[in-house]
Amino acid sequence: AIRMTQSPSSLSASTGDRVTITCRASQGISSYLAWYQQKPGKAPKLLIYAASTLQSGVPSRFSGSGSGTDFTLTISCLQSEDFATYYCQQYYSYPPEVTFGGGTKVEIK
């Protein structure tokens, strides 16, 4: 099974900061990677798919990059509503086998 490792597991940042979260796959997954945002008590929300494609309605301050084994989610100018936990997810495997990263909690400094 493909393992997804996110880092850091948590970070503290201030409004207006640039934030970067990384996700590493245990083997190459091309660009079969998504990023989600989850707020407490809510379902995850899709932010980015295919490693770098912004989901409709998601603010442009979110961006994704990478391919193969190393991926990055960047929030260019952190807003108050961005404090949440972020997860990466690979969907390269076939027959289908989805794997999520362990999550990165973005907290207010």
Next chain:
Amino acid sequence: EVQLVQSGAEVKKPGESLKISCKGSGYSFTSYWIGWVRQMPGKGLEWMGIIYPGDSDTRYSPSFQGQVTISADKSISTAYLQWSSLKASDTAMYYCARFRQQLPRDAFDIWGQGTMVTVSS
């Protein structure tokens, strides 16, 4: 509006059975794979398995194979997750989610609101 609406919270005793549901609307329910995801209290997301409502083709995560059953009734656009004998360790929030495209090799773009299952004696 495309949405998935899940059944309400459940409180059960160890050993009891349970079936929770996920009803799709606003799209062709039989054309998109649906997945189930577990989130234990304070923990991350775990993929449990997927089903294609069109023909009930089902795939399970090795971690959940034999522990749960995923099914669907396309006549009422509803997917199900069921347990025959619950354990305390099944206490978690369970989400259903739809794959973004009509193949099970994509991100989940639509999520249900979650069903909290509490198993306690």
